[in-house]
Amino acid sequence: ESNISRYHQEFLELELIGKGQFGSVYKCVNRLDGCVYAVKKSTKPVAGSAFEKTALNEVYAHAVLGKHQHVVRYYSAWAEDNHMIIQNEYCNCGSLADKIAKEPLSQQELRTMLLHVAEGLRYIHSEGLVHMDIKPANIFISREKKVRLNYDSHDDGFEELDENSMLEEELTYKIGDLGHVTSIQNPQVEEGDCRYLPAEILQDDYTHLPKADVFALGVTVIECLGGGPLPKNGEAWHALRRGEMPALRQKVGRDLLELVKQMIHPEPAKRPSPAQILQNRALSPDIGK
């Protein structure tokens, strides 16, 4: 095999942006296309081990989940000198965990995040898959320039705007880390972070898997509203699974509070689907209010 690695041939490593038991993530420039990517290097799992299954899981999931603006995009994956390497879209504004470590989200930011992640979940579920590890650390943020064309009805044309006012910087939230993705029909569940795990999954009840993602998103919202730190076990963990809301540092409207309560409902069937979340009045633009 070639003694210089494909990784160093194709990429210039800029900085280490993440390190964990999973491996290390680097911000890299691709020498060919000059674009920045997030590249995760993990030690190659032992053939036939559970780690190999999740490692391949992640790549299979990315391959099935093509391009969606609320799922982190996958470009390539390969194995070299005992490492697994995956090259993904680089989200330039950190993770949701980084963001809420500084301060809770505002109501408007929360509604945007909930809208984007529910859209991403609706897409993942529509492909017959479930994420199974939704949490702030796995939701990445991109600040993208979006063209905003203001249609000016009376003179029936687009009003002349100077170019930079047309390019609004908006935050886009994207679901990442597909390491726990599995199929809804014949699931092989690798439990995600227990702070976001619903009780039924712990009891190996996989009859409503998409609602496990909804529960985890509900707990994520609670955390973004300052309801953390989240319990990993014990009485507080069970209280949350009984649908009891913890005290929130951030004030929140009745509609959103009702929606979150439904999302963490003890019975999975009673939780709203991603499509129902998107139709909820808590997320409609507050026209006239």
Ligand SMILES: Cn1cc(CCO)c2c3c(c(-c4ccccc4Cl)cc21)C(=O)NC3=O
């Ligand atoms: C720790 N960390 C920080 C970042 C940058 C956020 O501004 C990051 C990213 C990813 C990942 C990632 C997660 C799981 C699997 C593969 C990758 Cl590249 C991890 C990331 C990823 O897929 N895209 C990222 O931006």
